[in-house]
Amino acid sequence: MNILGLNYYYHDSTACLVVDGKIAVAIEEERLTREKHTAAFPQKAIERCLSVAGMNPKDLDAVAVSIKHSKDWAKKAFYVLAHAPSVRPFNAQGMATNVGRQAGFTNWYRNTWPKDGPKVYSVPHHGAHAAGTFLVSPYEDAAILSLDGSGEWATSFIGQGNGSQVTCFSESFFPNSLGSFYETATQFCGFRPNYDEGKTMGLAPFGDPEVYGKTVDRMATVDAEGAIKIDLSYFDYQFWGSQRYSQKFIAAFGIPRKGKEFETNHKNVAAAFQKVLEERALNLCAVLRKRTNSRYLIIAGGVALNSVMNGRILREAGFDDIYVMPAAGDNGTAIGAAFYVYNSLLNQPRVFVHDNPFLGTSYSDEHIAKVISECKLPAKRHDDISSAAARMLADGKILGWFQGHMEIGPRALGNRSILANPTLPYMKDKINAEVKHREAFRPFAPSVPVEAKDKYFDIIGESPVMLKVCPVKPHMRDLLPAITHVDGSARLHTVSKATNPLFHDLLEKFGALTGTPVLLNTSFNVQGEPIIESPEDAIRCLLSTGLDALAMGSFLITKNQLTEMSMR
Ligand SMILES: [Fe+2]
Numbered sequence: 001m002n003i004l005g006l007n008y009y010y011h012d013s014t015a016c017l018v019v020d021g022k023i024a025v026a027i028e029e030e031r032l033t034r035e036k037h038t039a040a041f042p043q044k045a046i047e048r049c050l051s052v053a054g055m056n057p058k059d060l061d062a063v064a065v066s067i068k069h070s071k072d073w074a075k076k077a078f079y080v081l082a083h084a085p086s087v088r089p090f091n092a093q094g095m096a097t098n099v100g101r102q103a104g105f106t107n108w109y110r111n112t113w114p115k116d117g118p119k120v121y122s123v124p125h126h127g128a129h130a131a132g133t134f135l136v137s138p139y140e141d142a143a144i145l146s147l148d149g150s151g152e153w154a155t156s157f158i159g160q161g162n163g164s165q166v167t168c169f170s171e172s173f174f175p176n177s178l179g180s181f182y183e184t185a186t187q188f189c190g191f192r193p194n195y196d197e198g199k200t201m202g203l204a205p206f207g208d209p210e211v212y213g214k215t216v217d218r219m220a221t222v223d224a225e226g227a228i229k230i231d232l233s234y235f236d237y238q239f240w241g242s243q244r245y246s247q248k249f250i251a252a253f254g255i256p257r258k259g260k261e262f263e264t265n266h267k268n269v270a271a272a273f274q275k276v277l278e279e280r281a282l283n284l285c286a287v288l289r290k291r292t293n294s295r296y297l298i299i300a301g302g303v304a305l306n307s308v309m310n311g312r313i314l315r316e317a318g319f320d321d322i323y324v325m326p327a328a329g330d331n332g333t334a335i336g337a338a339f340y341v342y343n344s345l346l347n348q349p350r351v352f353v354h355d356n357p358f359l360g361t362s363y364s365d366e367h368i369a370k371v372i373s374e375c376k377l378p379a380k381r382h383d384d385i386s387s388a389a390a391r392m393l394a395d396g397k398i399l400g401w402f403q404g405h406m407e408i409g410p411r412a413l414g415n416r417s418i419l420a421n422p423t424l425p426y427m428k429d430k431i432n433a434e435v436k437h438r439e440a441f442r443p444f445a446p447s448v449p450v451e452a453k454d455k456y457f458d459i460i461g462e463s464p465v466m467l468k469v470c471p472v473k474p475h476m477r478d479l480l481p482a483i484t485h486v487d488g489s490a491r492l493h494t495v496s497k498a499t500n501p502l503f504h505d506l507l508e509k510f511g512a513l514t515g516t517p518v519l520l521n522t523s524f525n526v527q528g529e530p531i532i533e534s535p536e537d538a539i540r541c542l543l544s545t546g547l548d549a550l551a552m553g554s555f556l557i558t559k560n561q562l563t564e565m566s567m568r
Contacts, residue, residue: 001348002060003017004338005337006046006337007331008101011194012038014042017055025359031045031530031532032048043108060118061118065122067102067122067125068122126151129336130300131340141161144300145281145299145300149179155175155178158171175232180237181273182274189270190257206486207267208268208271212252215252215272216275217276222283274309298322301328302329307467308489310322311469314460327410329409331409360407361405365555368552368555386502389551392548393419399547399548401416404500407531417522418521420519421482422516423516428482431522433546435547444483448519449508450464450496463494467491470489480516506519
């Protein structure tokens with residue numbers, strides 16, 4: 001059975017193909033259109049999914065979408081219209097956008113199948129987040145925590161998964177939203193709400209969470225049933241206006257960041273909101289611990305990208321382990337919708353664990369050689385590309401690493417990565433200044449073979465999709481300055497031979513040369529752009545940044561060779 005899963009209604013538009021209960025391919029539209037977080041209809045992603053899988057639209061048995069137009073969706077619209085007369089023109093524009101997105105789907109469907117198309121299943125947004133994550137987890141039974149800004153109307157989902165079914169204990173509803181609560185702090189700190197929450201998380205350790213702690217603590221509560229309540233007097237997000245904080249918020253926390261510099265109040269706001277988010281998530285976990293006997297927890301929704309929160313839940317919530325899928329945000333709802341239909345609605349057995357994020361396009365050496373030749377670039381072919389790459393990294397070079405199938409989700413996990421030696425004290429500033437051009441305070445993440453993780457990091461279990469933050473062992477922090485954050489933590493990526501043998505081999509070879517099998521791993525892009533997808537994207541990034549070399553398939557292109565070529 002072939003199910004096309006789609007997220008077209010929220011940001012991070014995505015398409016995936018689930019074939020007989022397994023993901024065959026999943027691609028975010030942004031990687032193909034190069035518009036980061038695009039909410040455009042995922043036309044290119046659909047076409048690419050079908051092409052990679054060797055299918056035609058007539059091969060599809062069902063289409064599953066992660067939006068259900070119900071009375072809940074209408075409730076949200078009426079709430080906004082009723083409560084914000086002064087911003088009605090903006091809301092009308094928002095409504096028009098939503099209608100346009102739905103029309104985009106309808107037009108695509110009618111154009112693709114003028115008659116007799118596959119059945120369309122509409123899955124509620126949080127159902128797609130929650131059930132989708134549970135159904136691809138390694139657990140037969142698990143507690144479920146899903147948090148985001150909002151879907152149709154719900155902002156949270158707490159429940160339990162068992163076998164192919166999911167039970168919801170309680171939901172919270174817009175505007176009582178922990179996601180929107182945190183997005184407001186993101187905007188106050190001068191970042192883009194709904195997109196840059198990772199920057200707020202990275203800024204938080206520079207502030208003191210106690211300065212505004214009591215005020216922020218009172219702004220968000222969780223009751224014994226798991227209902228979230230927000231003191232809306234501090235917020236304006238509920239009106240869909242462009243400014244999410246109210247005058248009362250400014251009176252409490254000072255002037256929002258407008259320029260480049262961070263003032264103390266911005267750092268303290270980030271710290272307090274991060275701490276309260278973690279504590280409310282722990283409150284919700286306590287409700288789940290009372291309601292279930294589950295040993296495991298799955299965390300879903302955009303808030304699940306807060307890897308510091310996930311790390312704290314792992315350490316403190318009392319579950320044996322947690323699972324977060326690599327595309328925990330709205331991109332993953334395309335996958336969730338498809339699995340919800342296959343397992344829960346059609347009652348098919350679960351046969352798949354989503355432990356491998358490499359679900360996108362791959363390019364053959366022949367294709368890569370053709371692109372390099374067309375660009376008239378010098379390149380050397382290596383039978384053992386990881387040995388050649390490890391030598392460059394050991395020499396302190398910054399390397400673009402383009403191998404195999406592209407990752408799904410926001411983290412580069414060793415197939416579209418920029419890599420460097422994390423033991424060099426200057427490396428973080430060098431990559432920020434010469435390659436990534438991003439804020440200097442933001443930390444870089446480490447990748448380590450799973451067998452070596454306990455030597456360098458304090459982590460329970462594994463962190464295969466880089467969505468858990470853990471302490472770097474105190475005596476290893478000086479050895480790993482480029483990946484140790486100011487509070488001694490790191491957003492860890494553990495690499496197994498089974499999931500990514502080539503990247504695992506590179507880490508081992510780098511370890512053999514340097515004595516430390518840990519690499520700095522950041523996404524292969526420059527600030528503001530999506531992660532690269534194709535060989536052409538990789539070459540563009542090589543030539544427009546301070547990357548020293550690009551290892552693409554079996555080929556190594558170095559800037560030294562380019563310099564020699566230009567001198568001839
Ligand atoms: Fe969501």
